[in-house]
Amino acid sequence: MRFRQNPVCVMPLNFKSSDESYISTDIRNILRKYIRGFPRGIWGTVAFPDIYKPSPDNDVGYSFWSKYDSIIFTEIPRLRDSFSKFREKLYLDSCMDDNFKMWKCCKQSNHPSCSILPLKAKAIQTMLRDPQVDISLIFAYLWCTKAWANLLYLNAVEQKIILDDIETGCPNPCFGNPCRNIKGVKNHVCNIIGTFEDDYECHCNEDMVWDKNLRICYPINPCDKISFRACVPENTLQCIAYNSSIYECVCKSEYMGIDCSLPRDACYERVNKTQTNGNYNCQVHLGNICQPILGTDYYKCICSGSYQHLLNISEPNCFGKINPCHTIHVTDLLKNSGFNNENQMIQSVSNENKMINPSSVMYWGITCLNGGQCVVSDDYVHATCVCPTAQDGSLLYTGSNCEHIVGVWSSWTQPSLCFPKDCGVSRYRWRRRKCLDNAAHKNIVSHSVNQFNMSNDLITIKKMPLRCPGVSEEILPCPPLEPCLKNLPNYKPGNIFNYEILYYFICLTIFTVTLSCFIWHMFNPSVVRYLKAKVSLFV
Numbered sequence: 001m002r003f004r005q006n007p008v009c010v011m012p013l014n015f016k017s018s019d020e021s022y023i024s025t026d027i028r029n030i031l032r033k034y035i036r037g038f039p040r041g042i043w044g045t046v047a048f049p050d051i052y053k054p055s056p057d058n059d060v061g062y063s064f065w066s067k068y069d070s071i072i073f074t075e076i077p078r079l080r081d082s083f084s085k086f087r088e089k090l091y092l093d094s095c096m097d098d099n100f101k102m103w104k105c106c107k108q109s110n111h112p113s114c115s116i117l118p119l120k121a122k123a124i125q126t127m128l129r130d131p132q133v134d135i136s137l138i139f140a141y142l143w144c145t146k147a148w149a150n151l152l153y154l155n156a157v158e159q160k161i162i163l164d165d166i167e168t169g170c171p172n173p174c175f176g177n178p179c180r181n182i183k184g185v186k187n188h189v190c191n192i193i194g195t196f197e198d199d200y201e202c203h204c205n206e207d208m209v210w211d212k213n214l215r216i217c218y219p220i221n222p223c224d225k226i227s228f229r230a231c232v233p234e235n236t237l238q239c240i241a242y243n244s245s246i247y248e249c250v251c252k253s254e255y256m257g258i259d260c261s262l263p264r265d266a267c268y269e270r271v272n273k274t275q276t277n278g279n280y281n282c283q284v285h286l287g288n289i290c291q292p293i294l295g296t297d298y299y300k301c302i303c304s305g306s307y308q309h310l311l312n313i314s315e316p317n318c319f320g321k322i323n324p325c326h327t328i329h330v331t332d333l334l335k336n337s338g339f340n341n342e343n344q345m346i347q348s349v350s351n352e353n354k355m356i357n358p359s360s361v362m363y364w365g366i367t368c369l370n371g372g373q374c375v376v377s378d379d380y381v382h383a384t385c386v387c388p389t390a391q392d393g394s395l396l397y398t399g400s401n402c403e404h405i406v407g408v409w410s411s412w413t414q415p416s417l418c419f420p421k422d423c424g425v426s427r428y429r430w431r432r433r434k435c436l437d438n439a440a441h442k443n444i445v446s447h448s449v450n451q452f453n454m455s456n457d458l459i460t461i462k463k464m465p466l467r468c469p470g471v472s473e474e475i476l477p478c479p480p481l482e483p484c485l486k487n488l489p490n491y492k493p494g495n496i497f498n499y500e501i502l503y504y505f506i507c508l509t510i511f512t513v514t515l516s517c518f519i520w521h522m523f524n525p526s527v528v529r530y531l532k533a534k535v536s537l538f539v
Helices: 025-034 064-072 079-094 119-127 131-153 156-169 278-282 330-334 342-349 499-538
Strands: 185-192 200-204 208-211 216-219 236-241 247-251 289-293 298-302 361-363 373-376 383-386 427-432 443-450 455-462 473-478
Touching: 025 131, 064 079, 064 131, 079 119, 079 131, 079 156, 131 156, 200 208, 278 289, 278 298
Parallel strands: none
Antiparallel strands: 185 200, 208 216, 236 247, 289 298, 373 383, 427 473, 443 455
């Protein structure tokens, strides 16, 4: 065995020197073969042989190389120190005969007994076909696998020391950067996590995660994102991801919403999503109101005037249509309600502090007085009172409830004189009439409803103002006459024109003209001379 003859020349592998010229061809081939890492499952094969020996104490047995564990990985397992101890231990084992004494052939290789190898030497020779190469390769496998397995248990200083040795004496799975051609890798960063050929991780983009089995970057589960939580954790029972972008948050019963961030509002969403929500049951689109009890699966309906709760439906609702012309008592609700007896129905509409009397009014309808008739539309939305009429078709009562009596007009009075009397194109006159009582009785009964305490009030009204259709005064046209002259201020029509005023006007005009001529005659020569003098100066 060459190892016995020159064991010191065997050195640990340096994977960073695979292209150096001074190393042997065998070593160079080994380095190039395993520079990207050891294949998984190769231990125990022809490339990395091992001998399994059964143990007399148990059925598990042990490996031949297991006894070198304490040598390979010590407290501070420097690569070269561990290799020296491993090499020396291996040399001593190969030179130990069956009687645990030094074998002569280790010093005298030409001794006749060297052809018969001890058992340990045979085992080592079986596993090391080429000791000069295989010792370094076996050690590299054992030391690198144990170094990576125990790296996390070392402190920061020891980790730095071991990583320096790993960089030199162990394969580099990131050699050639396998992350370069993988989609979704950020900046083509490759991280080494072990000594096997698939022990590397690519730094994926933020929305992707590394799959160590497939060795690809795949979209991250939206339920596992840290930067953006798909669901509020404390409000969520489970987050279900259907793909990289579609997910569902299963909320606790007290919460709702796409991310379970909202308190449960039964008006919008029920715990059992197959149940109709409160807005539908209360028919909010028809003007009713749904009031939720936040954080629970309960709500209550406030029905508008034309809707009521149907007792044959267990949940609060406003599905019942109210005829606005009918006054509803509690006993009326028993019909088609699904209750077997009146007591069950009364208990349903009552509360803890107050029992409802069956004769109590639950809804007041429109009351038409004085013989009026309530008429309602087919959808129960509109209703009105049609008041009685006289034989000639005129109304006898008016008002929303026919509460106002309609009087009868008296005869028209004689028309007045035309105005203006003696002149004018547009002249008119008028006549009047009075609204008289049309009822045989002097008192009329009006019905009012208090919607807050739901009680009837019969109010007797005396001397109620009468109402008659039409007007009490009428304007009539008169035949046109000559237009009237417009009057001056403070003058009567007879003083607009007289001879005295004309006389004074003529006298004033003659005086003004005479005075103007006299002034012109007096000043005309002087003016002429002045103008001539001015003209001569310029000439």
